[in-house]
Amino acid sequence: xxxVLEQKTVEKATVFxxxxxxxxxxxxxxxxxxxxxxxxxxxxLTSEKFFTVDNLMNIVNQASINALLSLGMLLAILTAxxxxxxxxxxxLSSMLMAVVTVNLGMHPILGLITSLGVGTIFGLVxxxxxxxxxxxxxxxxxxxxxxIGRGLALIVTGAAPIAGLPLLIQFFGTAEIGPIPxxxxxxxxxxxxxxxxxxxxxxxxxxxxxxxxKEAARLSGINVDRVLITVYTISGLMAGLGGIIMAxxxxxxxxxxxxxxxxxxxxxxxIGGASFFGGVGTVWGTAIGVMIIAVLRNGLNLLNVxxxxxxxxxxxxxIGAVYVDVLRQRKRKKNKN
Amino acid sequence: xxxxxKLLGVMLATxxxxxxxxxxxxxTNNGSNSKNKSEVNISVVLKTLSTPHWKYVxxxxxxxxKKLGVNVTVVGPPSESEVMQQVNMIEDQLSQAPNGIxxxxxxxxxxxxxxxxxxxxxxxxDTDSDFEGKLxxxxxxxxxxxxxxxxxxxxxxxxxxKVAIIIGALGNPAIxxxxxxxxxxxxxxxIEVVAEQPADSDKAKAMSVMENILQxxxxxxxxxxxxxxxxxxxxxxxxxxxxxxxxxxTDGNEEAVKSIIEGGLYGTIAQKPYDMGYLAVENLLxxxxxxxxxxxxxxxxxxxxxENAEEFLEFLKSLEK
Numbered sequence: 001x002x003x004v005l006e007q008k009t010v011e012k013a014t015v016f017x018x019x020x021x022x023x024x025x026x027x028x029x030x031x032x033x034x035x036x037x038x039x040x041x042x043x044x045l046t047s048e049k050f051f052t053v054d055n056l057m058n059i060v061n062q063a064s065i066n067a068l069l070s071l072g073m074l075l076a077i078l079t080a081x082x083x084x085x086x087x088x089x090x091x092l093s094s095m096l097m098a099v100v101t102v103n104l105g106m107h108p109i110l111g112l113i114t115s116l117g118v119g120t121i122f123g124l125v126x127x128x129x130x131x132x133x134x135x136x137x138x139x140x141x142x143x144x145x146x147x148i149g150r151g152l153a154l155i156v157t158g159a160a161p162i163a164g165l166p167l168l169i170q171f172f173g174t175a176e177i178g179p180i181p182x183x184x185x186x187x188x189x190x191x192x193x194x195x196x197x198x199x200x201x202x203x204x205x206x207x208x209x210x211x212x213x214k215e216a217a218r219l220s221g222i223n224v225d226r227v228l229i230t231v232y233t234i235s236g237l238m239a240g241l242g243g244i245i246m247a248x249x250x251x252x253x254x255x256x257x258x259x260x261x262x263x264x265x266x267x268x269x270x271i272g273g274a275s276f277f278g279g280v281g282t283v284w285g286t287a288i289g290v291m292i293i294a295v296l297r298n299g300l301n302l303l304n305v306x307x308x309x310x311x312x313x314x315x316x317x318x319i320g321a322v323y324v325d326v327l328r329q330r331k332r333k334k335n336k337n
Numbered sequence: 338x339x340x341x342x343k344l345l346g347v348m349l350a351t352x353x354x355x356x357x358x359x360x361x362x363x364x365t366n367n368g369s370n371s372k373n374k375s376e377v378n379i380s381v382v383l384k385t386l387s388t389p390h391w392k393y394v395x396x397x398x399x400x401x402x403k404k405l406g407v408n409v410t411v412v413g414p415p416s417e418s419e420v421m422q423q424v425n426m427i428e429d430q431l432s433q434a435p436n437g438i439x440x441x442x443x444x445x446x447x448x449x450x451x452x453x454x455x456x457x458x459x460x461x462x463d464t465d466s467d468f469e470g471k472l473x474x475x476x477x478x479x480x481x482x483x484x485x486x487x488x489x490x491x492x493x494x495x496x497x498x499k500v501a502i503i504i505g506a507l508g509n510p511a512i513x514x515x516x517x518x519x520x521x522x523x524x525x526x527x528i529e530v531v532a533e534q535p536a537d538s539d540k541a542k543a544m545s546v547m548e549n550i551l552q553x554x555x556x557x558x559x560x561x562x563x564x565x566x567x568x569x570x571x572x573x574x575x576x577x578x579x580x581x582x583x584x585x586x587t588d589g590n591e592e593a594v595k596s597i598i599e600g601g602l603y604g605t606i607a608q609k610p611y612d613m614g615y616l617a618v619e620n621l622l623x624x625x626x627x628x629x630x631x632x633x634x635x636x637x638x639x640x641x642x643x644e645n646a647e648e649f650l651e652f653l654k655s656l657e658k
Contacts, residue, residue, distance in 0.1 A: 055432045062425045159506055163446030174450055246421065252446035256418045301429035306386065307415045307422070 032273055032288045039292065043299035050302055057179050061249075063294035064183040065090075066264045067287070068242040070272075071194050072123075072235025073265040074286045078198075079211045079228060080278025081138035083235045085126060086242075086265055087258030088149025093118040094243030095153045098162035098253035101169065108166035115247075116240040122149060123236015127229030138232070146262070153255040161254035165247055173248025183245045190241070195283040203230060211278030267314065268293050271321040277329055292317070376408065379621050380430040380438045381614070382423065383413035384463070389590045389653075390610050394441070394462070396656040397614025405622055410435070411614075420447050427451045437621035439475075442466045445510075458624035462617045463610075464511060472624055475616050475634040477608040479511045483518025483561065485638055486585045486606045487526075490559045493583060493603075496527040501550050503571055504563040505538040512538075512563045515587060519561045531557060536567050543570030551578050559583040565593035565605055572601055589641050591653050597646040607639035607649070611656060 044051040069086045076083040093115040101111035122145070130141045175182035198204040206227045209217040218224050239258075247253045272289025274281025293314065300310045381398045383391045395411045402409030412430065414422040420443050427440060428451055437458040442448040445466040452459055453468040465474040490500065502519055505512035516533065523530050532550045536543035543562065550557070551574065560575075560582060562568035568586025575582045586593050589607025596602045613636045620630045641649045 049433045052432070055429075058428050058432055062428070065421070161444050161446060170450070249450065250420070250424055250447035251450050252444065254420060254444055254447065256420060258421075259418050297425065298429055301412070301426055302433060304410050304412060307413060307426075308387070311415055 032271065032285065032292065036288055036292050036295065039295050039299065043295065043302065047299065047302040050299060053179050055298070055302070057176075057181055057184075059291075059294050059298045060184040060187075061181040062298065063290050064181070064187045065242045065246050065258075066261065066268060066293065067187045067290045068190065068238045068245070069258075069261055069265040070268040070286050070290050071190065071283070072238035073262070074269045074272075074274055074281055074283065075207060075231040075234055076138060077211075077266075077269050077274050077276065078207050078278060078281050079231050080214070080276070081130075081228070081231070082142065082266065083123075083126065083138065083232060084142040084262045085122070085146040085149055086235060086239045087261035088146045088153065089119050089122045089236050089239035090243040090246065090258035090261065091153040091255055092122065092149045092156075092243075093240040094247040094253040094257055095156045095162070095255055097169070097243065098165060098247060099156060101166050102162050102164060108168035111166065111169055112244060115243045116237060119236040119238070119240020119243065120233055121236070123233040123239070124229065126236065127232035130232065131225040131228050142232075150255070150259075153257075156255065159255055161252050163252035165251055165253070169244060170248045170251055172244050173246065173250070183249075186241075186245070190238075191283055191287055198283060203227065207231060208279050211280075213279075264293055267318045267321070270325060271317065273325075275325050275329060276322070277325075289321075377406075377437075377622065377625060378408045378410070378433070378435045379618055379625075380433070380435040381409060381411045381462075381617060382427050382430055382438065382440045383411065384417045384423070384441050384443045385415060385419070386411070386413040387415055388417075390588055390608075391441075393610035393653075393656055394614040397611035397616075398439070398618050399614075400611075401615040401618035405619065407618065407622055409618055413441075414443075417443055420444055424448060424451050431455060436625045439617040439621055440466070458621050460617060460621060460624075460630075462613045463608075473620060473630050473632050473634055475613055475620065475636055477613075477636050477638055479514035480518040482587055482606050482608065482638060483515035483520070483563075484522045485518075485640060486515075486561045486587065486604075487519040487522035489604055489606070489640060489642070490561065490583060490585055491522065491526045491528065494526070494528055494558055497529065498558045499529050499531045499554060499556055500559045500561065501532040501534075501547075501554065501557050502530055502561050502563075503534055503536050503543055503546055503550075503567055505567070506535060515563050536570070538564055538567060540566045540570040543567035544574045547571040547574035548578070551575070551580065555580065557582060559585070559603075562586050564588055565590045565602075568593060568602055568605065569596060572596065576601075589639060589649065589653075591650065594641060594646050594650045594653065597641060597643055598650065600643070604640065604642040607641055609636050609639060612636045 049055055072086055073083055096118050097111040097115035100106050100114045101108055126142055126145055129135060130138050135141045173183060206222050209222055210224050210227045214224055246257055268289035269281065269286050271292050272285035274285060296314060297310060383394055385391055386395055391413060398409050398411050412426050414426065423443050424447055427448060430438060439460050439462050440448055441463040442461060445464060448466055449468040454470055459471050460473040460475060461471060462475045500523055502516055504516040520530055531554050534546050536546040560571055562571050562584060565586040565588040568584050569592060572584045583603040585603050586605040589605050593602055593605045597604060616634055616636055620634065624630050
């Protein structure tokens with residue numbers, strides 16, 4: 001805990017030093033928000049269809065799956081870890097949900113429970129592998145489980161997709177309240193909840209502490225293993241929820257769902273200002289990161305920029321954001337000395 | 338911290354500049370196409386634009402656009418596994434209110450909710466999907482692809498000869514149909530299929546699958562392979578074993594056609610991707626103008642052997658320009 005306090009004082013000192021230039025402080029704090037705003041302005045000017053209610057609702061709808069995966073990723077990255085298995089967890093949970101509801105004909109509520117449950121258990125296994133087997137880094141653990149999850153998702157039906165899900169599940173992906181997609185409202189609630197969890201609960205503060213300095217956290221009496229297990233379990237739960245929304249949107253579950261979705265989630269979290277070094281990052285920053293990626297993809301689609309070029313653009317944005325993180329980190333060290 | 342903002346600014350400015358350049362490109366393109374005063378916009382969403390097959394579809398659609406004086410936008414995700422990105426692309430195209438849309442669904446079921454009941458002429462190409470408001474499906478029949486390939490081989494085979502079939506990933510309905518067409522044609526001609534194995538549409542995998550088949554069946558006379566990539570892999574295994582076995586592939590891509598010219602593959606069955614793209618735009622325009630179109634349009638097949646391979650290669654090269 002003392003480590004956290006120390007870090008906070010350091011941050012306060014930095015803020016104090018900077019307070020003579022209010023504008024700069026403001027700009028740096030809201031840099032990503034400004035970037036998002038500029039993207040909005042740019043696409044509104046270049047495509048007349050961009051700034052319409054329909055399209056904006058399109059964007060938040062398309063962003064909802066990545067928004068959920070990114071929250072799990074944020075928690076992992078806050079503890080200086082990573083969760084590469086989010087896409088596989090999403091695929092496996094949605095496949096098993098489809099098996100339960102379509103192939104076995106069980107009640108849709110059981111299907112929802114299956115998806116959330118499979119995600120949660122998968123995440124729990126990630127956490128247990130990491131802490132109990134003492135594997136060196138979550139990168140390795142979750143890389144392994146990424147393959148396991150994908151393999152299982154393919155095995156379930158011999159690679160065939162399952163279509164024709166119950167209406168209740170479709171509701172999660174397609175329902176609209178007025179012009180607003182239900183999935184977006186659901187994501188908003190989850191974000192509010194997660195924000196409260198991270199900033200107002202003991203476990204939330206412990207997550208930051210573990211990421212700031214694992215040894216210090218352990219010495220100050222935090223059960224680091226339990227924190228890590230909680231983090232990866234929540235990430236699994238988010239993937240399970242994402243699986244429901246995805247399957248609901250396209251009315252089918254397929255084993256290649258969520259392939260490489262971890263990259264978008266990592267990108268959103270890092271663009272949103274979280275640090276790969278752990279301990280730094282917020283839920284709202286991640287929300288902005290998610291929106292930046294979604295707006296980029298949608299806007300580039302509207303401008304008919306080829307998918308290949310889109311990949312290059314998003315790659316450049318990721319590298320830029322990580323570089324900003326490195327600079328920030330350097331600055332922090334300088335201030336400490 | 339100031340640095341951070343500056344960097345973000347530079348990042349954004351560069352990407353925006355980059356984009357305006359791209360956007361500028363699109364605009365001039367539209368300008369040259371819009372000689373026709375009645376502005377018709379047609380969107381074509383493919384499985385991907387990154388493989389030869391889909392490049393040919395794209396070329397066909399764009400050529401039709403030029404010839405018929407309509408704006409054609411062709412888009413597709415970076416790979417054929419990006420199911421959700423394709424759905425997003427369909428939605429993004431629809432939000433630009435095109436006059437008609439053609440879609441090649443990566444998976445038949447996933448595009449249904451995005452397209453169902455939309456109020457514009459819609460059709461599917463290459464792979465069919467059933468949604469409300471679909472006017473037509475343009476494609477070749479996968480069963481007859483397999484059947485045609487088998488018949489090509491049967492001409493060179495005798496009753497009682499042994500053959501093998503290598504297909505793509507299990508559970509891919511298009512390739513399952515090809516295998517079925519070939520299997521039934523072989524059976525009808527009294528030719529024995531001694532092995533039928535999947536190789537996941539992967540060249541290297543097809544090579545090891547072929548090696549395994551040759552371990553037990555060195556006496557096979559011919560192989561039908563569900564894609565050209567896999568056919569090339571299988572052929573490599575056959576050459577390495579020093580055997581002379583006829584291989585017929587599917588797709589008609591450049592590498593396969595060159596192999597036919599060099600005496601490698603015996604032949605390939607080409608679906609006509611260029612025609613698929615062309616017919617899609619042509620028929621959408623008909624529908625936009627209120628004409629009725631056929632609910633099932635066969636885009637036909639090309640049989641490529643050493644007799645016409647040179648000619649076919651020239652055609653492929655002309656599409657790349």
